[in-house]
Amino acid sequence: MRSSSDVSGTMPVAIVGAGVIGLSLAVQLQREGQRVTVIDAGEPGGGASYGNAGFISQGSIFPPASLSLLKKLPSMLLDPDSPLVIRPSYLTHLLPWGLRLLLALRTPRLRRIIEALAAMNRQAIPTYRNLLSAAQAEDLFVQKGSLLVCRYGATLSEKTALIPTYRENGIAVEKIDRDTLLGLEPSLSADLAGGLYFPTNAHCVDPGELCLRFARSIVSHGGQILRAEVARIFHEGDAWRIMTPSGDLFASRIVVAAGHRSGSLLTTLGLKVPLASERGYHLMLPTPGLKLTRPVVMAEPFFAATPMQHGMRLAGTVEFANADAPPDFRRSTNLYKLALPYLPGLKNDDEATWMGIRPSLPDALPAIGRSFTHPDLYYSFGHQHVGLTQAAASAQLLTDVILNRPSFMDAAPFGLERFG
Numbered sequence: 001m002r003s004s005s006d007v008s009g010t011m012p013v014a015i016v017g018a019g020v021i022g023l024s025l026a027v028q029l030q031r032e033g034q035r036v037t038v039i040d041a042g043e044p045g046g047g048a049s050y051g052n053a054g055f056i057s058q059g060s061i062f063p064p065a066s067l068s069l070l071k072k073l074p075s076m077l078l079d080p081d082s083p084l085v086i087r088p089s090y091l092t093h094l095l096p097w098g099l100r101l102l103l104a105l106r107t108p109r110l111r112r113i114i115e116a117l118a119a120m121n122r123q124a125i126p127t128y129r130n131l132l133s134a135a136q137a138e139d140l141f142v143q144k145g146s147l148l149v150c151r152y153g154a155t156l157s158e159k160t161a162l163i164p165t166y167r168e169n170g171i172a173v174e175k176i177d178r179d180t181l182l183g184l185e186p187s188l189s190a191d192l193a194g195g196l197y198f199p200t201n202a203h204c205v206d207p208g209e210l211c212l213r214f215a216r217s218i219v220s221h222g223g224q225i226l227r228a229e230v231a232r233i234f235h236e237g238d239a240w241r242i243m244t245p246s247g248d249l250f251a252s253r254i255v256v257a258a259g260h261r262s263g264s265l266l267t268t269l270g271l272k273v274p275l276a277s278e279r280g281y282h283l284m285l286p287t288p289g290l291k292l293t294r295p296v297v298m299a300e301p302f303f304a305a306t307p308m309q310h311g312m313r314l315a316g317t318v319e320f321a322n323a324d325a326p327p328d329f330r331r332s333t334n335l336y337k338l339a340l341p342y343l344p345g346l347k348n349d350d351e352a353t354w355m356g357i358r359p360s361l362p363d364a365l366p367a368i369g370r371s372f373t374h375p376d377l378y379y380s381f382g383h384q385h386v387g388l389t390q391a392a393a394s395a396q397l398l399t400d401v402i403l404n405r406p407s408f409m410d411a412a413p414f415g416l417e418r419f420g
């Protein structure tokens with residue numbers, strides 16, 4: 001990576017953030033003949049994009065929060081093993097965000113959110129194909145479907161009731177019984193009630209490596225990756241001034257794709273960005289002692305086990321907390337205990353922990369578009385639980401917006417205007 005002091009002149013397009021969202025956009029813009037510079041305070045793919053569950057989950061069309069989940073909130077908050085915790089110090093930040101979330105869960109709005117998430121998720125795999133081929137990263141993707149498995153009949157009934165909505169929104173899904181589950185994944189417990197099978201889902205066997213391949217591809221096609229912390233951006237004359245500790249940079253067009261930190265760059269420009277830091281954990285098991293062929297989401301504790309090139313990754317759960325609060329790695333190591341009823345032969349030798357921060361907006365839709373406050377300012381962030389899934393489709397959508405041509409899917413649901 002180069003330093004910002006190596007750069008002079010005005011860059012045509014600068015992207016702040018080298019997570020999977022910013023990097024996918026850079027690869028896509030380059031495919032369309034644009035010159036790009038990606039600026040990141042750290043290594044490419046060192047944020048949330050590094051340690052996610054690797055799941056390309058077209059079926060994630062429901063916001064992670066639901067009215068039934070909110071009813072369980074009081075008991076969940078008292079349970080140390082709960083898939084959801086809220087640190088008391090974060091409550092004041094979270095309350096206004098939670099009120100917006102409640103509004104988003106009202107029926108007509110919820111239906112539009114589901115439709116918008118499904119429209120984007122249906123494009124996940126077709127749009128990735130182009131990026132993977134540009135970055136020679138096809139070997140990192142496997143398309144063998146995924147499973148949502150339920151331990152209890154009541155959960156299975158709750159999940160089965162969603163099948164018509166999945167199908168109305170173009171997501172292929174089948175209910176399967178215990179024997180079929182075991183036929184697909186013999187390592188699963190024989191005590192499970194059953195599950196849902198999503199035959200067209202895929203997974204990435206190394207999300208960190210995917211980001212590095214995108215970064216290498218950007219550089220090998222003439223783009224730049226700069227290491228710099230962006231303190232502030234503002235419009236000056238007919239360019240953007242990008243302030244970094246090692247000097248100011250200039251760009252004709254700028255994209256903010258800085259994950260959970262996007263808000264600090266945009267709110268000074270008059271945009272409303274109600275982002276929450278929704279932290280999640282993973283536990284990497286290099287020698288898990290069993291094999292899976294596809295991601296398995298365990299419905300009750302709600303996290304995934306994904307087979308990766310360096311072992312099995314257990315990843316998920318939610319911890320609302322300040323982004324810079326110390327991680328609670330018991331939430332990582334606990335994933336092993338919570339997975340055992342589903343994967344009884346699982347081993348945790350040489351386990352490794354990790355915490356990452358999802359950039360989450362209250363209505364579960366990402367923010368992708370052109371600013372209505374300033375010229376040549378664009379944004380793509382807020383992909384919460386599905387940023388890996390939606391990166392390539394988001395890149396295609398924002399490329400259409402930047403190049404000022406009709407977009408390949410409706411961009412309207414994703415504009416920041418929705419927050420006023």
Ligand SMILES: Cc1cc2nc3c(=O)[nH]c(=O)nc-3n(C[C@H](O)[C@H](O)[C@H](O)COP(=O)(O)OP(=O)(O)OC[C@H]3O[C@@H](n4cnc5c(N)ncnc54)[C@H](O)[C@@H]3O)c2cc1C
Nearest residue numbers: 019021041047048049052053055230259280386387388389
């Ligand atoms: C435990 C867990 C499991 C997950 N599992 C999945 C999954 O299976 N499937 C899925 O689709 N999604 C999953 N996700 C969500 C997914 O990882 C995120 O939505 C996605 O990585 C967000 O990408 P991003 O590029 O927006 O953010 P990031 O990857 O966080 O990248 C943002 C980048 O911006 C940089 N940056 C920020 N501010 C500045 C600044 N001021 N100056 C310079 N650089 C800056 C950061 O250094 C960082 O590199 C999971 C997330 C977690 C935490």
